[in-house]
Amino acid sequence: MTQAITLHEITKSYREFTAVARFSLQVERGTVFGLLGPNGAGKTTLIKILTTLMRPSAGDAFVEGFSVLSEGREVRRLIGVVPQENNLDRYLTARENLILHARLHGMRPAAYNPRIDELLEMTGLASRQHDFPDTFSGGMQRRLVVARSLVHEPRVLFLDEPTTGLDPQSRRALWEYIRGLRHTMTVFLTTHYMDEADALCDRIMIMDHGVSLADGSVGELKDAFSRAHVYEVEFRGDADGYERVLAGLPWVRSVERNGGSYRLTLSGEDALKPLIDSLAGADIRKISLKEPSLEDVFIALTGEKVRE
Amino acid sequence: MLQGAFSIWGRDMLVLRRSIFSELLAVVAYPLTLYLAFGFGLKGYISDVGGIPYPLFIAPGLISMTAVNAAFDESSWSMWFHRQVQRTIEEYRVTPVTVYDIVIGKILSGFSQGAIKGAVVFLVIMLCTPFRIDYSHLPAYVFCLALASMTFSCLGTICGTVIDKPENIGRVQSVVIVPLIFMAGIFFPLSSYPASILPVVRLLPTTAVFEGARDALLLGAVPTGYLINLVLSAALSFALAVYTFNRKMAE
Numbered sequence: 001m002t003q004a005i006t007l008h009e010i011t012k013s014y015r016e017f018t019a020v021a022r023f024s025l026q027v028e029r030g031t032v033f034g035l036l037g038p039n040g041a042g043k044t045t046l047i048k049i050l051t052t053l054m055r056p057s058a059g060d061a062f063v064e065g066f067s068v069l070s071e072g073r074e075v076r077r078l079i080g081v082v083p084q085e086n087n088l089d090r091y092l093t094a095r096e097n098l099i100l101h102a103r104l105h106g107m108r109p110a111a112y113n114p115r116i117d118e119l120l121e122m123t124g125l126a127s128r129q130h131d132f133p134d135t136f137s138g139g140m141q142r143r144l145v146v147a148r149s150l151v152h153e154p155r156v157l158f159l160d161e162p163t164t165g166l167d168p169q170s171r172r173a174l175w176e177y178i179r180g181l182r183h184t185m186t187v188f189l190t191t192h193y194m195d196e197a198d199a200l201c202d203r204i205m206i207m208d209h210g211v212s213l214a215d216g217s218v219g220e221l222k223d224a225f226s227r228a229h230v231y232e233v234e235f236r237g238d239a240d241g242y243e244r245v246l247a248g249l250p251w252v253r254s255v256e257r258n259g260g261s262y263r264l265t266l267s268g269e270d271a272l273k274p275l276i277d278s279l280a281g282a283d284i285r286k287i288s289l290k291e292p293s294l295e296d297v298f299i300a301l302t303g304e305k306v307r308e
Numbered sequence: 309m310l311q312g313a314f315s316i317w318g319r320d321m322l323v324l325r326r327s328i329f330s331e332l333l334a335v336v337a338y339p340l341t342l343y344l345a346f347g348f349g350l351k352g353y354i355s356d357v358g359g360i361p362y363p364l365f366i367a368p369g370l371i372s373m374t375a376v377n378a379a380f381d382e383s384s385w386s387m388w389f390h391r392q393v394q395r396t397i398e399e400y401r402v403t404p405v406t407v408y409d410i411v412i413g414k415i416l417s418g419f420s421q422g423a424i425k426g427a428v429v430f431l432v433i434m435l436c437t438p439f440r441i442d443y444s445h446l447p448a449y450v451f452c453l454a455l456a457s458m459t460f461s462c463l464g465t466i467c468g469t470v471i472d473k474p475e476n477i478g479r480v481q482s483v484v485i486v487p488l489i490f491m492a493g494i495f496f497p498l499s500s501y502p503a504s505i506l507p508v509v510r511l512l513p514t515t516a517v518f519e520g521a522r523d524a525l526l527l528g529a530v531p532t533g534y535l536i537n538l539v540l541s542a543a544l545s546f547a548l549a550v551y552t553f554n555r556k557m558a559e
Contacts, residue, residue, distance in 0.1 A: 051402050055558065073404050081402040087395035091323045103315040104403035148399075 004029040004156050004186035005050065009059035012045050012210075019045045020210040022059070027203075032178070032187040034201030036194070036298075042210040043190035044084060047160045050188070051081050063156055077105070080149030084160040086141045088133040094144055095120070095129040098151050105152040112151060119147040123177070139170030146177065157181065159189040163196060175199055194295045206298060213301045221297050231272070233279070234261035234286040242282065249278055254299050263290065265299050312405025316413030320386065321420065335378060335425045336432050339370040343433060346495060357497050360526065367439045369494030372453060372521040375426025379457040380464040380485060383418030384477050387468025401557065411465060411553040415546070418461030419454070426453060441525055448524040455538040456517040460485075462545035466552045488514040493522075513541040 005027035012020045020042040027033040035043050048054035050061055052072040060067055066074040089097050095116060102112035120126040123143040133141055142162065149157060162178070163171040178200055181187055191197055197204050198218050206214045206221070214221055235242060239260045246262060247255045251271035256263040266275065276287075324331065347363035354362045390396045400410050433439050463485075471477050492514035501509050509515055510533070520534035530538070 053398060053401055073406070076402055076404045079402065081399075083395075083398060085395060087399050089319070089394060089396050089399075091326075092319065096319075096322070100315060100319050101399070101403065103318070104312055104400060104405050106311060106404065 002029050003027065003062075004031075004064055005033070005188060006062040007046070007050070007059070008061065010046070010049060010056045010061055011058040012042075012049065012054070013057045018210055020049075020056075023207075023210065023212060024059075025205065025212070027186060027188060029186050030183050031202045032182050032189070032200055034197040034204045035188070035190045035207060036192065036197045036204050037190075037207040038192055041192075041208045043192075043207065044160055045210075047081075047158050047188070047190055051079060051158055052076060077152075078155045080152070080154035080157045082142075082145050082149050082157070082159040082162055084164065086133075086145050088141060088144060088148075090132060090134045093130050093132055094125055094136075097133065097144065098148055101148045102151045107152060115151055115153070119150055123147045137170075139166055139173065142166060142170065142174060143177070146174070150181075154185060156186045156188065159187065161191055162189060163191075163193065171196075194298070206301060208301075214297065230290040231264050231266065231275070232261055232286070232288050232290050233264060233284060236260075236283040236285045242279075245278070249275065251275070261286075310409065310412060312400075312403070312409030313413040313416060315405070316400065316410060317416040317420070320382075320413075320417035324421065324424075332425065332428050335374060336429055339374045339429050340432060340436065343367060343370050343437060343439075347437070363437065363439060364526070365497075365522070366495055367433055367437075368449070368522040368525040369492075369518045371426055371430045371433065372456060372518055373489055373494060374429040375422040375453050376456050376460040376489070376517060377422075377485075378425040379418040379422030379461040380467075380481070381418075382421040383414055383461045383464025384468040384471075384480075385464075385474075386417060387414050387465050388471065388474060388477060389468075391468065392472060392474075397557075407554050407557055408550060411469075411550050414465050414468075415458070415461045415549060418464055419457045422457035422461065423454070426457070442528065445525055445528040448528055448530055449521060452517070452521045452524045452530050452535075452538060455542045456521065458542045459513060459517075459538070459545045462542070462549040465549040466545075469549075469553045469556050488512065489518070492518040494518050511537070513537060516541065 003026045005025070007023055007025040010020055010023045011018065023042070023046065035046065037043050045054065049056050050063060050068060052068050052075055055069065060069050062068070063075045064078050066078070068075050089100065092100060098116045098119065099112060102116065107115075117126070120129050123146065125140060125144060125147065128136065128140070133144060136144065146159075146162070159178070163174055166174065175196070178187065178189070182202075187200075189196075189200065201218065203215070203217055204221060205212055233246075239257075239262070242262065243255060243257055246252055246264060251267045251274055253265040253267055264275070266272065343363070343366065347366055351362060356362060357365045387397075397410065401407075467477055467480050471480070491509070492512060498506060498509060498515065498519065510519075516534040516537035520530045520538060523534070524530045
């Protein structure tokens, strides 16, 4: 079996709404998989189901072949979890947080002490191991949470929006660290940052409103949507009047203004000529094809900008 | 078995050790003040109750009150804090420990705090006042107190599990716990109640705790009715605590 994670027709419903609907997915062992979507897409719900914090309304999920419904304890032996919010114990030192985690996994001091030493060195926290997490910066706390999740050498690591709230330097440092984990374990991360998914993931699934919208490697998604036809049009002089005109054109899926220029997502490559025809006589300074980013892919799929 | 529970208990004891001095200072002040105020302040007006000198009458109840309050406080606030503020309960729940390990660990912590603080108040009252006991009665008293602390620790765990707003825990203490404790015969004999409601009062778990503890410490034995009440209360509250926590986590 090469699938580290399998989701089979997972549904999670609450009284008023459905967070995830018949969601299926397989993640190959040893890869970094990214689940990308805006806030409220259902990403955290899926992670909670996979980490046995939540039971699905229907369907089942398997981590390294163990069912989250009937073999939850076995699943928890194998997984490490970096939650969206830091849930460090502020009344324990950095080292004590890691020791408690090790004990909860049934490790003995002879096993966990050297492992904790190694992780503290790798995360650059060795000199602060006897300090309390409240005295750490946000980036350091995040690194400690990641170190904690690795104490028991999990086979699958779940990271739920790992760099939310971090400054750019801390984000990049954490990205480097996560990159170092690839091939030693399977990494499943959720994010709403396009650049993060782009930087880290071997494979990305884009989801929103509880359903999968697209699935593939970063390159595959961009290629598939390279004909997503995003053009940047810059006008000379007063560009105010063009916004309504452009938005009203039936083959323009979305319009985003940035000062005097507009970023247009067209419905297809055959929409370019009608666009030029519509703008005939307009005082255009520049019109250029934009290589699609994942954001463009998302807009092409949903017609909306990413909700932050 | 229960290795997870003991790991969580160990964590709580480590944290207690760090702040033990300030915790004990706080926990000793209140019952000692009550003992001095009522035991000595009222001595000129109330010489004895049923032949027992008034300071001796109230001392066992104050010690028991300290223990059960500490057990309730620790369990309720700790569970609430770990659930709602620090969210460390989620960290526990993604490890192989079971829901039972978590709730048993928290109950053990509450019970331990009750035992430690009750013992300290006992020592302080012994040192600072003329209160004296027959030490052969201690095992019965400790047994009674252990069951009481377990019950209140379970009740605290239930409160900390179901209550999301912290002010509501305080309200439960003010409206339910404190009245039950104060009306269970710490400062006055149960015979003060009208005969019509005395049977109901005698059935309350808190009456079993405080009357039973007094009888154990002063007479060396817990009346059978109170003993059965204590055991059943501890067992029922434990089952309810585990069920409540399990259900809350399933939500």
